Amino acid sequence: MQTPTAARSTATRYLNRTDGRIAYDVDGDGPLIVLIPGMGDLRGTYRFLTPVLRRARYRVAATDLRGHGDSDATFATYGDAETAGDVHALIEELGGPAVIVGNSMGAAAAVMVAADHPDLVRGLVLVGPFVRNGKMSTMQRVLLRVAMAPIWAASAWKSYLPKLYAGQRPADFDAYRAEVIAGLHRPGHAKAFSRTTHSSHDAAEARLADVAAPVLVIMGDRDPDFPDPKAEASWIAGTLHGEAVMVSEAGHYPQSQQPDATSSAVLGFLQAVGAHA
Numbered sequence: 001m002q003t004p005t006a007a008r009s010t011a012t013r014y015l016n017r018t019d020g021r022i023a024y025d026v027d028g029d030g031p032l033i034v035l036i037p038g039m040g041d042l043r044g045t046y047r048f049l050t051p052v053l054r055r056a057r058y059r060v061a062a063t064d065l066r067g068h069g070d071s072d073a074t075f076a077t078y079g080d081a082e083t084a085g086d087v088h089a090l091i092e093e094l095g096g097p098a099v100i101v102g103n104s105m106g107a108a109a110a111v112m113v114a115a116d117h118p119d120l121v122r123g124l125v126l127v128g129p130f131v132r133n134g135k136m137s138t139m140q141r142v143l144l145r146v147a148m149a150p151i152w153a154a155s156a157w158k159s160y161l162p163k164l165y166a167g168q169r170p171a172d173f174d175a176y177r178a179e180v181i182a183g184l185h186r187p188g189h190a191k192a193f194s195r196t197t198h199s200s201h202d203a204a205e206a207r208l209a210d211v212a213a214p215v216l217v218i219m220g221d222r223d224p225d226f227p228d229p230k231a232e233a234s235w236i237a238g239t240l241h242g243e244a245v246m247v248s249e250a251g252h253y254p255q256s257q258q259p260d261a262t263s264s265a266v267l268g269f270l271q272a273v274g275a276h277a
Contacts, residue, residue: 012070015063015090020072022086024063028054031122032094033270035062036087038104038128038252039196040157042069042180045103048170048259049266056267061094063087065106067192069183078192079199083109088117096120099270103127103255104225105196108204111240115207123214123273124240125266128223128252131236132205150191154184157193166222166251168258176256208239215242216269218262220250243269 010025024043033053035046043062053060065083067073075082087109091098097120102110107129114121158181165173184190217240219226219233226232230246237244245265247254254262 014070015086015093017075017086017089019076020066020074022063022066022072022090023070024061024090026059026061026094028057028059030057030059031270032091032096032098033058033060034087034091034094034098034100035060036083036100036102036106036109037063037065037068038102038106038130039065039199040068040161040180040184040193041065041103041253042183044069044176044179045253046101046255047176049101049255049263052259052263052267056270058270059094061090061098063090065196067189067196073186073188073192075192078196080105080108080112080201080204084112084116088113088120091117091120097122099123099125099273101125101127101266102129104252105130105199105201107131108201111204111211112207114213115210118212121213123216123269124211124242125216125218125269126236127218127255127262128220128225129217129236130201130204130225131208133201134226150194153190153194154181157181157184163224164252165257166224167220167249170256170259211240214269214273215240216265217242217244218254218265219244219246220252220254220257221246221248222250223252225252 010027014021037045043064064071066075099122100110107126217233217237219229223229233244247258247261250257
């Protein structure tokens with residue numbers, strides 16, 4: 001497997017939006033694949049999947065969310081709808097249609113793009129997906145907002161990340177976590193991250209019935225964000241008339257925790273939906 005460093009050697013590009021710029025990289029030839037990370041993460045989360053897709057002759061674009069990584073933290077709003085708008089603009093910029101791979105809240109944005117612009121989406125791969133709000137008490141919601149307040153968001157996220165990597169961690173986990181936390185120390189990024197944690201997935205859930213594209217759900221069997229990961233994956237796949245793949249010994253990030261199993265599932269899906277390189 002190609003090394004993560006080699007996978008991330010492509011120069012950063014920027015998509016101009018009304019209130020700032022969205023950072024992304026793109027490389028390779030063939031059908032377009034757009035990769036969206038989740039809240040508090042970077043496009044580097046796909047550092048193992050990206051080279052596999054490029055070697056399979058796909059053109060791969062990986063983007064940072066607003067206020068994350070190399071993207072600006074100057075935006076007025078953050079959330080699923082805003083991310084969906086950025087992804088739609090990126091696909092148009094690069095020339096679609098595309099298969100969208102979305103992790104966590106990136107999956108909600110992918111759903112909204114597919115519902116609003118079916119002509120630009122050939123398929124969806126939803127990884128550890130949040131496409132509806134989880135059950136949370138008022139007290140839990142308050143505690144989350146306090147924990148993710150800008151003043152200590154970086155330290156809180158650093159402490160919490162290992163829990164999301166339940167199961168097998170990638171060999172470069174410590175280095176990658178350090179990169180994620182360093183990003184939160186950039187001017188304005190902790191505040192942007194904190195605002196992103198307030199996102200609701202109600203709008204994404206409301207659009208599930210409007211998705212016509214083929215769907216693959218990939219879920220880690222130890223994902224701590226869901227009381228029953230298999231049940232959540234089955235519900236999403238059933239609702240979207242897609243298929244679900246459970247990845248063993250993986251938490252919220254199977255794309256880096258179990259890259260071989262995840263890459264195999266993604267490549268199989270691409271072949272099945274006719275997105276041949």
